[in-house]
Amino acid sequence: MKGRIVSLAAGSQPDSRSATQYRMLSRLFRERLTREMAFSMVSCVHCGACAQACHYALARAHDPCMTPAYKADQIRRMFNRNMNWICRILSGRLNAGTSAADADMERLRDIVFGACTGCRRCTFNCPIGVDNAALIRFTRGILTEMGVVPEGLSNASRNQWLSGNQMSVTEEEFFDSLDWIKAELQYELGVGDLDILVDKKDCDIIYAVNPREIKYDPHSLMNAAKLFYLAGESWTLPRYGWDQTNFGLFSGDDRLGAFMAGNLYRAAERLRARRIVVSECGHGYRSVRWEGYSWANNQQTIPTESVVETVMRYLIEGRIKVDRLRNTGSVTFHDSCNVARYGGLVEEPRWVLKQVCSDFREMYPNGVNNFCCTGGGGLLTMPEYRPLRLEVARIKADQLKVTEADTVCTMCHNCRDGLGDLIDHYQLNMKVVQVMDLVAEALVLPPGNEGNINE
Amino acid sequence: MSEYLRLLEHDIHIAALSFMGLAYAIRAFWLFSFRPVTEKSLPAGHPSRTVASSLFTVARPWTIEKHRRTPVFYAQFVVFHIGAAAAISLTFIIPHWPELLAIEAVVRLMQVTLIAAFVAGMARLYRRLSDPSLRLISTWDDYFALVMMNLFYVLGAWTISNRCGACGWIVLTFFLVAALIHLYVPFSKIVHYLYYPFVRYYLGKAMAHRGIGRYVHPEESSWRNKL
Numbered sequence A: 001m002k003g004r005i006v007s008l009a010a011g012s013q014p015d016s017r018s019a020t021q022y023r024m025l026s027r028l029f030r031e032r033l034t035r036e037m038a039f040s041m042v043s044c045v046h047c048g049a050c051a052q053a054c055h056y057a058l059a060r061a062h063d064p065c066m067t068p069a070y071k072a073d074q075i076r077r078m079f080n081r082n083m084n085w086i087c088r089i090l091s092g093r094l095n096a097g098t099s100a101a102d103a104d105m106e107r108l109r110d111i112v113f114g115a116c117t118g119c120r121r122c123t124f125n126c127p128i129g130v131d132n133a134a135l136i137r138f139t140r141g142i143l144t145e146m147g148v149v150p151e152g153l154s155n156a157s158r159n160q161w162l163s164g165n166q167m168s169v170t171e172e173e174f175f176d177s178l179d180w181i182k183a184e185l186q187y188e189l190g191v192g193d194l195d196i197l198v199d200k201k202d203c204d205i206i207y208a209v210n211p212r213e214i215k216y217d218p219h220s221l222m223n224a225a226k227l228f229y230l231a232g233e234s235w236t237l238p239r240y241g242w243d244q245t246n247f248g249l250f251s252g253d254d255r256l257g258a259f260m261a262g263n264l265y266r267a268a269e270r271l272r273a274r275r276i277v278v279s280e281c282g283h284g285y286r287s288v289r290w291e292g293y294s295w296a297n298n299q300q301t302i303p304t305e306s307v308v309e310t311v312m313r314y315l316i317e318g319r320i321k322v323d324r325l326r327n328t329g330s331v332t333f334h335d336s337c338n339v340a341r342y343g344g345l346v347e348e349p350r351w352v353l354k355q356v357c358s359d360f361r362e363m364y365p366n367g368v369n370n371f372c373c374t375g376g377g378g379l380l381t382m383p384e385y386r387p388l389r390l391e392v393a394r395i396k397a398d399q400l401k402v403t404e405a406d407t408v409c410t411m412c413h414n415c416r417d418g419l420g421d422l423i424d425h426y427q428l429n430m431k432v433v434q435v436m437d438l439v440a441e442a443l444v445l446p447p448g449n450e451g452n453i454n455e
Numbered sequence B: 001m002s003e004y005l006r007l008l009e010h011d012i013h014i015a016a017l018s019f020m021g022l023a024y025a026i027r028a029f030w031l032f033s034f035r036p037v038t039e040k041s042l043p044a045g046h047p048s049r050t051v052a053s054s055l056f057t058v059a060r061p062w063t064i065e066k067h068r069r070t071p072v073f074y075a076q077f078v079v080f081h082i083g084a085a086a087a088i089s090l091t092f093i094i095p096h097w098p099e100l101l102a103i104e105a106v107v108r109l110m111q112v113t114l115i116a117a118f119v120a121g122m123a124r125l126y127r128r129l130s131d132p133s134l135r136l137i138s139t140w141d142d143y144f145a146l147v148m149m150n151l152f153y154v155l156g157a158w159t160i161s162n163r164c165g166a167c168g169w170i171v172l173t174f175f176l177v178a179a180l181i182h183l184y185v186p187f188s189k190i191v192h193y194l195y196y197p198f199v200r201y202y203l204g205k206a207m208a209h210r211g212i213g214r215y216v217h218p219e220e221s222s223w224r225n226k227l
């Protein structure tokens, strides 16, 4: 995609084309900047502490452009030039825009889309509390509005706008996959009464998935269907609004965010579901559970949770039984940034993992301090940034290696792919699974039902 | 000399402080004119503890990766900021409570604090100049503010020694720099001390809302979504 050059040089006279974009930029700043972000814009003291937190800066220590504050400064300069009255008075003096730093929108695109996964580790490790990740997402949103956006991200976003799901899965494909999953599960469990219902009203749970579960990896949905069957849950998938993923989160486009999250909320309302459950997807969880309600301006009225929390609930309530001896290999857990740092789920997946596998070991750092899988922020849809992504994945690879675990488990489809990619690249002897894979393996069938699992 | 000093210690000092207060108020008004984030999701955590932890981050070095890995960086930060508090208090002590400086222990403590802050400040300046990633993000203001503060510390330490001596120009310069700092602060990064509580409050509040950073007993966790 062709980038467009906008001259924001202090005191320079923009030409007519860039003058339009300059006005657009000012308008977007005024419309979208929140108070929290405005405080982050003005509070950075350039201490450089965040460099120690970012996997890009750590892996490319020779490249000062990878410092989170530097990345955020690119938009901060525009803010200073457009909004900050003090910097406008003393233009050029106080870190206001300079032609060298912010004239090139393409360069800005490469920084905010290609050199940051929005993992928020720098935010948590900034002594002041500057939310660089929020500033970077804000910048992504502005660039998206101006059309300066990586092609892969733009395509997935367009799919969501047009078909309601990121992979443009048709209704026929959707039902075909469900039929196949149902048949497989009925055979596996040796039962005939297992069903996967769509658009059923008044269920306890409305379940939303990642389209890859329909298109490429039906095992995730199969695991969930098995769980719900054994727990005796009343659940349904919506005919429309089943895609919990949200490219608005990656592109910074809150309108797409509202549209996608709103599809699911409306489906839940239409079907009078009592709880929304989302499959294991980091950004999907964050979008549906947290940001989505605000984007869609929809006050949350029903509980919304990740399927991992549902498993925990079932275990506590005694609705399912598991046998941890069915997973005897050593397992470590990778916290998805969107789940842990943005979503607050740290203890829950660990609690579940300790029930379903016999050799669980932590990796360090973990929880809200974990390093990104390097596939976050939509990076997996942007092949142009893959070499850099894999280079900085060294930090994660080193972290994984030290655990000496056979398996790394995560609760995010994106992380699964990101980790898989780096495991191949760094030739680690490790496989990636999701929590539900281990749960499904450990689930104990009711007495008298042996199923056909081994076949 | 003493007339100039009286003017600087009192009238100009007060005028500079008032200007600073006015500029702060305008800045705060401007920042609060941006719309706040409205959460529509149901909260998962207990705000007060997380917000308090966030506000006290400066006193919890183990929570920040840089501080954990480089304790000397944190030590410099502490010494530098205690020095700032000492130098500012000196601008009030000298004109209003000079009798305090008759106490030898107070004088020594002030001197040690200010000299230590100066050393920390110089180390910070060196780091800013020698570290390529810091150099890249450093602005004119970052250097100027640091140099001003270092000057403030060294003059402060010197002022205490010369308060009763003949070198009145040192005291004069100290108050001149103090006035300059007060005029400059609202336009510079030094203003971060004013923003700090707000930034940390908002981050803490956002984290608390999502239950980030709390320990949840599994039994409790399953109810956290209950209405």
Ligand code: SF4
Residues within 6 Å of the ligand: A043, A044, A045, A046, A047, A048, A049, A050, A051, A068, A069, A125, A126, A127, A128, A129, A130, A132
């Ligand atoms: S973002 Fe925070 S840690 Fe990074 S330079 Fe700015 S104040 Fe320091």
Ligand code: SF4
Residues within 6 Å of the ligand: A053, A054, A055, A056, A067, A068, A071, A115, A116, A117, A118, A119, A120, A121, A122, A123, A132, A133, A136
């Ligand atoms: S959000 Fe993550 S990837 Fe982006 S700058 Fe911060 S630490 Fe680096």
